[in-house]
Amino acid sequence: MINKYSNFNATMAIAKASLLSILRSPSAVVFSLLFPLIFITVFANIGGGGVTVDVGVAKGSDTLNPIYQALKKVSVVNLVTKQAAVEMQKNLEKGSLDAMIDIRKNMGKPVFTVNVKYTRASAEKGNILKSLLQSIFYQVNTGGSNAPPPVAELKQATVSGRAYKYIDFILPGQLGFSLLSTGVFGTAFVFLSLRQTLVIKRFFATPVKRYSIVLGEMIARVVFAMAGAIFIICVGHFAFGFTLIHGWVTVVNMLILSLVGLVIFMGFGFTVSGIAKNESSIPPLSNIITLPQFLLSGTFFSTSAFPKWLQPVSNALPLTHLNNAMRQVAFEGAGLGDVTHQLLILLVWGVGIYAVAIKTFKWEA
Amino acid sequence: MAKTPIITVKNLVKQYDDFTAVKDISFEVFEGEIFGLLGPNGAGKTTTLEIIETLRDKTSGEVTVDGFNVDTDAGSIKKRIGVQLQAAGYYPNLNLTELIDLFSGLYGIKVSPAEMLEKVNLTDKAKAKYKDLSGGQKQRFSIATTLINNPRVVFLDEPTTGLDPQARRNLWDLIREIQKAGTTVVITTHYMDEAEVLCDRVAFVDGGHIIGIDTPDHFIDTLVASGFERKKTVKQANLEDVFINLTGKEWREG
Numbered sequence: 001m002i003n004k005y006s007n008f009n010a011t012m013a014i015a016k017a018s019l020l021s022i023l024r025s026p027s028a029v030v031f032s033l034l035f036p037l038i039f040i041t042v043f044a045n046i047g048g049g050g051v052t053v054d055v056g057v058a059k060g061s062d063t064l065n066p067i068y069q070a071l072k073k074v075s076v077v078n079l080v081t082k083q084a085a086v087e088m089q090k091n092l093e094k095g096s097l098d099a100m101i102d103i104r105k106n107m108g109k110p111v112f113t114v115n116v117k118y119t120r121a122s123a124e125k126g127n128i129l130k131s132l133l134q135s136i137f138y139q140v141n142t143g144g145s146n147a148p149p150p151v152a153e154l155k156q157a158t159v160s161g162r163a164y165k166y167i168d169f170i171l172p173g174q175l176g177f178s179l180l181s182t183g184v185f186g187t188a189f190v191f192l193s194l195r196q197t198l199v200i201k202r203f204f205a206t207p208v209k210r211y212s213i214v215l216g217e218m219i220a221r222v223v224f225a226m227a228g229a230i231f232i233i234c235v236g237h238f239a240f241g242f243t244l245i246h247g248w249v250t251v252v253n254m255l256i257l258s259l260v261g262l263v264i265f266m267g268f269g270f271t272v273s274g275i276a277k278n279e280s281s282i283p284p285l286s287n288i289i290t291l292p293q294f295l296l297s298g299t300f301f302s303t304s305a306f307p308k309w310l311q312p313v314s315n316a317l318p319l320t321h322l323n324n325a326m327r328q329v330a331f332e333g334a335g336l337g338d339v340t341h342q343l344l345i346l347l348v349w350g351v352g353i354y355a356v357a358i359k360t361f362k363w364e365a
Numbered sequence: 366m367a368k369t370p371i372i373t374v375k376n377l378v379k380q381y382d383d384f385t386a387v388k389d390i391s392f393e394v395f396e397g398e399i400f401g402l403l404g405p406n407g408a409g410k411t412t413t414l415e416i417i418e419t420l421r422d423k424t425s426g427e428v429t430v431d432g433f434n435v436d437t438d439a440g441s442i443k444k445r446i447g448v449q450l451q452a453a454g455y456y457p458n459l460n461l462t463e464l465i466d467l468f469s470g471l472y473g474i475k476v477s478p479a480e481m482l483e484k485v486n487l488t489d490k491a492k493a494k495y496k497d498l499s500g501g502q503k504q505r506f507s508i509a510t511t512l513i514n515n516p517r518v519v520f521l522d523e524p525t526t527g528l529d530p531q532a533r534r535n536l537w538d539l540i541r542e543i544q545k546a547g548t549t550v551v552i553t554t555h556y557m558d559e560a561e562v563l564c565d566r567v568a569f570v571d572g573g574h575i576i577g578i579d580t581p582d583h584f585i586d587t588l589v590a591s592g593f594e595r596k597k598t599v600k601q602a603n604l605e606d607v608f609i610n611l612t613g614k615e616w617r618e619g
Binding site: 006012016017018021024193194197198199201202203204205206 | 418420444445452454456463467468469470510
């Protein structure tokens with residue numbers, strides 16, 4: 001009747017059950033997949049546009065002149081034609097219009113007069129328009145003559161290179177965030193709830209080993225998070241042109257980094273599940289861990305944009321180093337050997353957090 | 366009935382920081398019987414059960430189950446017993462079939478979930494979640510999980526608490542079937558009528574001591590012989606008989 005007991009089969013039974021449970025829990029799917037995808041979609045579209053200068057065109061303004069046509073071709077300038085004069089004035093004062101333009105055809109010379117109204121509410125964009133207009137004026141007034149310029153000539157060249165798109169920055173950050181929430185929230189919630197509802201106690205009445213329970217749960221989360229990572233990378237690559245320099249090799253390197261990050265973040269989750277007294281104390285405790293990293297680890301902005309005093313804080317967080325490593329691998333084509341500095345810091349975090357987790361983890365309520 | 370002990374408890378003591386829950390308890394459970402542990406809340410019943418089930422450490426004493434010592438062979442005992450815990454939950458978001466599969470993996474024994482559910486009359490709930498079951502169905506499912514490893518002994522901790530009379534009777538039938546299949550049953554309950562009809566022998570536990578152990582009949586006869594009389598004359602039926610008579614025998618779900 002009693003065959004040789006297999007710890008492997010028991011571990012896999014838990015992993016399978018846990019994975020089913022994760023896939024059926026809305027919060028896991030929302031936090032790990034939907035949120036990162038929404039952020040990616042939103043920021044990929046905002047980031048791609050760059051700077052635009054909204055210029056109101058007064059009713060009755062001449063639109064057939066070369067100045068207007070030249071402005072129309074400039075991608076930075078967004079010409080707004082459908083607003084009434086009163087509305088335009090108001091928007092100009094608020095700064096939702098950056099300037100107003102009114103071009104009149106004259107009977108004598110000069111042929112056109114361009115009336116521009118800037119606003120103090122948007123001085124910087126006004127300046128962009130100012131220099132644009134000056135360069136258009138220069139071209140229009142010199143009439144395309146080939147005579148050599150009297151003082152200085154301009155020679156411009158653009159070096160060809162990979163375009164660093166905002167998606168290349170935002171996607172690794174969102175991937176890190178997804179791993180962080182799966183690792184911390186997921187692990188903390190599941191172990192607290194299994195402990196409180198005596199599921200673990202009932203497990204203890206079977207021959208299963210303790211390590212099987214922990215390992216099974218970890219395997220389920222790893223499978224879920226890796227599938228999520230592949231999904232996020234695919235959406236990023238195919239829908240938003242996320243750069244994968246060495247193709248699937250880059251993907252594999254990113255997945256290895258994801259695994260390292262996830263294991264560390266699960267350590268935080270184990271710790272939270274041990275400290276938390278009940279289910280309602282899990283979100284605040286988890287947020288203490290995830291929010292600072294969400295904001296300070298270069299998820300949305302480069303950490304170099306932070307003030308000097310904040311930099312040491314952000315450089316101490318594990319997600320910062322995961323994000324940096326991920327960006328180097330994905331965009332710069334670095335191998336894992338090139339990010340050993342980051343991996344070493346993550347290793348220190350891993351050892352530290354699991355030392356704390358082992359001290360605080362509780363099996364029974 | 367052959368009186369071979371399958372569980373032996375000798376001088377069991379469980380000391381917590383500030384109080385002693387179990388004070389020098391000794392008893393035996395015989396193979397094939399339904400054995401009841403009775404007593405008020407806090408008497409030490411659950412603690413005693415959990416020590417035998419290898420879920421809790423003891424302070425001193427000796428406990429053997431089916432020939433295995435809890436100190437040295439907890440693993441072998443776990444393979445031979447089925448445990449139903451008071452108020453235990455099950456893995457969230459899984460249906461009954463998936464839960465049986467999970468336990469089948471935990472015990473390392475292949476079973477057919479459909480067969481297990483049929484044993485406890487839950488075939489039509491195979492795709493339901495545990496949390497959506499009625500009280501009686503929950504208890505029957507719990508019992509199904511204790512039968513997966515075809516155990517020598519099952520432990521049921523207050524399986525009928527909170528159930529309506531029909532569901533309670535239905536569970537008694539299930540427990541008798543388990544006994545008929547050759548499995549020893551150890552049960553705790555607060556309902557004396559239940560212990561009287563179900564248990565072959567009962568032990569009364571109070572304040573961490575066993576204060577009596579015998580068959581229900583013998584306990585009652587002894588009390589009557591000592592001159593005890595009920596305040597009210599005994600009628601041929603009680604109010605629960607009326608309840609069952611009026612509402613019918615079939616148990617209700619929901």
